[in-house]
Amino acid sequence: MYPKLPSLNVLKTFDAAARLKSFKKASEKLNVTPTAVSHQIKALEEGLGVSLFERRTRAVKLTRDGELLLNTTANIFRELNSTVNEIVSGKEVLTISTTSSFASMWLVPNLEKFYKAHPDIEVSLQAGEKKIDVMRDPYIDLAIRYGKYDPTDPGTSILVTEKIGMYATQAYLDGLTNPEDATLLETEWVNKSLPAIAWKTLFRQQGHDKNHPTYIVRQFDQEHHVIQAALAGQGIALVSSILVENALKEQWLVPFTSSDLQGEIEGLTYYLVMPPHNQRKESVITFTEWLLAEIQNSAL
Template sequence: MYPKLPSLNILRTFDAAARLKSFKKAAEELHVTPTAVSHQIKTLEEGLETLLFERQTRAVKLTREGELLSDTTFSVFRQLTYTVNEIVDSKQILTISTTSSFASMWLVPNLDTFYDAHPGINVSIQTGEQKVDVLRDRRVDLAIRYGQYDPAQPHTSKLVTEKFGLYAAPTYLDKVTTLEEAQLLETEWVNKSLPSITWEALIKKSHPDNTVRRFDQEHHVIQAALAGQGIALASSILVRNALKYQWLVPFSNDTLPGEIEGLTYYLVVPPHNQRNKNVAAFTEWLSSEIQKSLA
C-alpha cells in the first residue's frame, strides 16, 4: 500500500536523532548502540537517495531535507502518542520549562487547580537558569520565561510584569520594628544581563549601616524571610501564597515605596505547538491564575 515508505522502526530512530541532534543521545533514548543508530540512518538516506544529516566532529546537523522529514515524523509520532493515550485512557504529559523560583514558589503550589480542571494531563516541570531552546528541543512543550520582555520577539506573549515589595515573617517584625535594625535580603541575579533590583537602590544612602544578605535565587530570598532572617525585597507574584497564609506580611516604611516595578513573565510557545489543545488549556489556565495573583 505504501511501497516507498521506510519502516516505522527506522523512522523512529531518525526522529530521535533529529530531536536530540545526536546519534549517541538517540541511542541512549532507544536503548541501542550508537552504531545501530548510525546504520539505520545510513539505510534511510540510501533508500531516500539524499543526505538527512551533516556529520560534524561531535554533533550532527539536519540538512534541508532532514528538517522537512523531521517536522513530519515529529508531528506523526506525537499524534500517534495522543491517539494511543486516548484509547488506553492514560494521562498525557505536558513538559514546561521555567525558572526554579517560579516553579517552586508559584507554579507547583497552584497546580492543583489545573489538575482539577484537566485531570487527563500531567505537568512535568524542567527548571534551570539556562534557557532551553524550545523552538528546537521538542521534548519541551512551552517555556515560561522571566526577564525583560520584547514584544517583537516571535512566538512569545506577555503574562505579567511583577512588582517588587518588602516582606518579612510576622515573628521577625515583632522583634525588629525599624528598618535600621533589620537585616535585608535580596537576589543577586545569576544572569548578569538582567537589571539589578537591590536594597541599595531603594534605600539610597539613608540607611548605610544595614547588613544585606544576597542569594542567587529568588526563592532562597523568600525562604530566608520565612525563616525569620530579615526583610525580603521580593516579587509580589512569588510571595502570593506566603501572604495568603500570613507566613509573610508586607513591611511598610514612610521613607520607602511600597512596591517598585520588577521584571516580566512571558510565554514562549513554539510554532509546532500553537494548535496543541493541551498547551492551549495550560496557557489559558496560567493566564487566568496569574491575573488572580494580582487581585
C-alpha cells in the same frame, strides 16, 4: 532508497541529534555511546541517499533534507507521546516548561484549582533555568518564561509583569530594633542575561545611598530560595509579589516598609511561548485561558 521506513529507534536517534545539534548530547540523552549515534545516523543517511547533517568540529548542522525530516519526526513523536500518555493515564498529559521558582512558588500551589475545573487533563512540569527550544522540542506543549518580553518574538504572548516588593516574617520585623541592622536577601541570577534586581538597585531607584557597612546582603541563585530564607526568619527578601502570593495569604510573610523605602518597583515579565503546532490544541488553549485568568486575579 529505503524499501521500507527506517526503524523507530533510528528515527528517535536522529530526532535527538537534530534537536540537540550534537551527537554527543544525543548519546547522553539516549544513554548510548556517541559512536552508536554516529553509526545510526550514517546508516540512515546511506539508506535515504542524502546528507542530513553538516559535520563540524564541535557541533552538527542540519541540511535542508535534515530540516524536513526533523519537522516530521517532531510531529510524530509529539503525537505518539501524547497518545501513549493518554492511554496509560486515561487523561491527556500537558507538558509545561517553566522556571523552578515559578513552578514551586506559584504554579504548583495553584494547580489543584485547574484540576478541579479540568479533571481530564494532567499537567507535567519540566522546571529549570535552561532555556528549551520549545519550537523544536516535541515533548513540550507550552513554555512559561521569565525575563524581558519582546513582542516581536514568534509564538509569544505576555502573561504578567511582576512587582518587586520587600517581605519578611512578622516575628523577624518585630525583633528589629534598628532597620539598618536587617539582613537583606536577594537573588543573583543563574541566567546572567537577566538584569539584576538587587537591593542597591532599589536604593538607587528610590534616591537613597544605602551602601552602609551595617547592612548584610545575602544572595541566593534561585528566587524561591530567597523566599524560603525569609520564611525561616533569616532576613528581608526582595522578591516578586507574584511568587509570595501564597505566603502573604497565609500570613507567613508580611510586606516591609520604612520611612526610607516605600512600595514596590517594577520587575521582569512572565510570558508564554507556544509552538505553532499547539496553537489550536484544545488542552493548551484550556490551560492558557485558565492561567491568564488566574494570574491576573492574583496580580490585582
